[in-house]
Amino acid sequence: MQGQKLAVTIKNMAPNLSSMEISMGGQTAMKQAYNGKTGYTMQMGQKAELSGDDLTEKKEDKGYGNQLYYATDGTKIESAGTAKVGTADAFKLNITSPSGKKKTEYYDTKSGLLLKDERTITKGGAEISQSTEYSNYKKVGDVLFPFTLTQSVTSPQGSQEFSVVIKDIKVNPPLKAEDFN
Numbered sequence: 001m002q003g004q005k006l007a008v009t010i011k012n013m014a015p016n017l018s019s020m021e022i023s024m025g026g027q028t029a030m031k032q033a034y035n036g037k038t039g040y041t042m043q044m045g046q047k048a049e050l051s052g053d054d055l056t057e058k059k060e061d062k063g064y065g066n067q068l069y070y071a072t073d074g075t076k077i078e079s080a081g082t083a084k085v086g087t088a089d090a091f092k093l094n095i096t097s098p099s100g101k102k103k104t105e106y107y108d109t110k111s112g113l114l115l116k117d118e119r120t121i122t123k124g125g126a127e128i129s130q131s132t133e134y135s136n137y138k139k140v141g142d143v144l145f146p147f148t149l150t151q152s153v154t155s156p157q158g159s160q161e162f163s164v165v166i167k168d169i170k171v172n173p174p175l176k177a178e179d180f181n
Contacts, residue, residue, distance in 0.1 A: 011179055056101075057101070082109065091106070103117055148163070149163075
């Protein structure tokens, strides 16, 4: 961002605790935490409690592998045929969360891996389209994780694309509930 690399540390703990810290040049630029009930975002020393759609989204988010909960958490899934994602053929699924949020997920017809997801959200009265493409899957333990994410965001102010390269994924590291406050 602005010619500098960002360091991002994301922690998730079942059932739905999460934290994310973004630093640039060794300084924390943004932190977001959710302890399973409440959460906050802190930017430039300003702390704001999560509320409304942001809080609802965190309550529904199960961290990595949300798809594992689709059959039991009230998520609705509708097949929308197939589509191309890059050069791959993909199954296209329309997903509706328990709170009514909609997104589309694309899964490789050969490997079954998630290739892309798309959603449109409204922030401050403006529609924002977001998509994330997942690639460069590598095995960590017994699970395949994407190590490259390409995120595209389109808003009335314009479009941006971010490339995220994951350096390390740790499964079941020692975490404490305090990590999410």
